[in-house]
Amino acid sequence: MIRISLDAMGGDFGPEVVIPGAAKALERHPDVNFLLFGQKARCEGILAAYPKLREKSVFHDCEVAVGMDEKPSQALRRGRYVSSMWRSIEAVKTGQADVVVSAGNTGALMAMSKFCLRTMANVERPAIAAIWPTLKGESIVLDVGATIGADAQQLLDFALMGGAMARALFDLDRPLVGLLNVGVEEIKGQEEVKEAGRLIREAGLDTMDYYGFVEGDDLGKGTVDVVVTEGFTGNIALKTAEGTARQIAQYLRSAMSRTLLAKIGYILAKGAFDRLREKMDPRKVNGGVFLGLNGIVIKSHGGTDAEGFAAAIDVGYDMARNGLTQKIENDLKKYHARHPSNAGPEAA
């Protein structure tokens, strides 16, 4: 049995999306039990429409719902201990849940997760990992925006954590890991990236294979299973790719509606277009994963629908089932036991 804690008030639509999303996920994973945290008045009626979900859930009434525009500090001040976001995270801390999923605002969710779950021993800073669709399948890209900047040791931590996630999600023994870099100048890349490459190579890790540097166009190709970068660049790469996909979808739509022949062609090829749309559907790869905390936190897109939220629950389910937190902890422990000089403050 996997126990999943849900912040029913998170996202642009709150329980209107979270509850139907949970119902969909339950159909796929009948071995799930849910802990629902939300404002009773808004959730009760919706939940009543999903008797199967209701049966497999325990509902916890919460005073506060964190707003999508609230700053992290404000959300913490107003929502600590009492909000649906905080209490859904706390359920992981107390061991009542294996994983928490929220579509709430990223900054607040990260601040509360850090405050409540604390950063893992040996990890300086948590990261947000995105699941990136590629021509070969899927890759993991991190950090996509937890923090700005990272030194070589932090990039190595990201590599370890991303590698553990790839093993949990893709069922690989030794995922291929690359560092995101540029290749235009003789002296390539940032010092931290070069130094991180050296550290990873020297570490001789048996939980991954180090590929070397990759460039921006390797993301879509799926050259490696895990792409490591700091949060500023990772966030801009992620949003640039999303923006480009939307841009091309828009080109395609207007091209297909311009002439009668194109419209007829579109109708005939509709099955193919539907498959393409599915491939490009951001809901299918919905769910950023917070790595490096004492517990698994899944962030769903705020603007997603029930299908997208269910996909985020799927990710959480896989992560919990495959013992992601344990895998990361073990990998970090193994590395730091062999490299005591690089140990984080808590391992001293």
Add this chain to the structure above:
Amino acid sequence: MIRISLDAMGGDFGPEVVIPGAAKALERHPDVNFLLFGQKARCEGILAAYPKLREKSVFHDCEVAVGMDEKPSQALRRGRYVSSMWRSIEAVKTGQADVVVSAGNTGALMAMSKFCLRTMANVERPAIAAIWPTLKGESIVLDVGATIGADAQQLLDFALMGGAMARALFDLDRPLVGLLNVGVEEIKGQEEVKEAGRLIREAGLDTMDYYGFVEGDDLGKGTVDVVVTEGFTGNIALKTAEGTARQIAQYLRSAMSRTLLAKIGYILAKGAFDRLREKMDPRKVNGGVFLGLNGIVIKSHGGTDAEGFAAAIDVGYDMARNGLTQKIENDLKKYHARHPSNAGPEAA
């Protein structure tokens, strides 16, 4: 009359692409004269097939062709004064040409351009500007990889130079300029980016309108005319967008060839697909522009064909016709006259 200097040996295919490309560009711009720099033995036969181009060109035999894999230092050592790349740049320096176009390797071309043309007064470092296709038309994005990192003053220089280029290329009075940033954390972005925003706002420039911060997905939307960022992030954003476009094109191709109905639909909608392909065609937006040097250098994609090389010549033609270098010089002079404390070393 516009005089364009060409490095006939640059790119993966050298004169086989450069010479037919020049012939195409000449059809569109009959007021162009070319200076061709290349190895006579390889160029002569090809040039003979384009009598009109031959008539409007002066050919200069060069000893050395810079290789696509040569490191900048190696290229400078081997090719300074004697290579087709160097001599085509030198023609701009001596005033024989208004602009130079090369498909040669970026690192070598930038190193030689800096060495030969020198950085403009008041500019600390040159930048590479890309022309980015958007839902609204085109934007300029810089720096896409001339240098790693940039401080606030350098980002302001990029804004001034990109603004001048937008005025020259898009015929705008006051292009809208934005700084690339992330929006996930309470304390948003890098210190340099925030400081650059403050500098640009305070400068009260009358040659542009400052929009504020933009994110990765604003690139494809065309939210602003000029997007300013440092070279590491800019290069990764550019390659990520190119990679995503190729990835989706690949999805589309395989979707359209999977069933008979899809194939028939494809044939009927072929006109629409051709238009889409044209929209997504990287050759149409071929040509990075080196900004901040005493002369205009256009870098064409190394792997491009004649159509793509002609598009790079088009960009060079527009830049020369609209006096890009002069516009940048004037804008920088105006800014630094009003902000003497921020003046570069040469303006002291």
